[in-house]
Amino acid sequence: MNTMQIDLLNPKAGKLLQDLVDLKLIAIRKSDNDGFMDIVNKIRDKAKGNAPSLDEITKEVKIVRTLRHPRK
Numbered sequence: 001m002n003t004m005q006i007d008l009l010n011p012k013a014g015k016l017l018q019d020l021v022d023l024k025l026i027a028i029r030k031s032d033n034d035g036f037m038d039i040v041n042k043i044r045d046k047a048k049g050n051a052p053s054l055d056e057i058t059k060e061v062k063i064v065r066t067l068r069h070p071r072k
Contacts (some may be wrong), residue, residue, distance in 0.1 A: 005031075 010015050020026045
């Protein structure tokens with residue numbers, strides 16, 4: 001059995017899929033959870049309150065630029 005995620009671009013495709021279900025060729029299950037969004041939300045929660053200041057960002061950018069483009 002192969003599992004696929006399909007984005008329906010045309011409402012007629014939904015009817016075609018339902019016809020395949022009626023013929024017992026496929027089964028359609030609704031996915032309650034979105035693993036990607038779970039991960040995104042965990043990262044956002046972890047980063048909440050720990051955002052770097054503009055000065056910290058500027059220092060880091062200068063360090064990286066210096067490493068990438070050293071003066072001759």
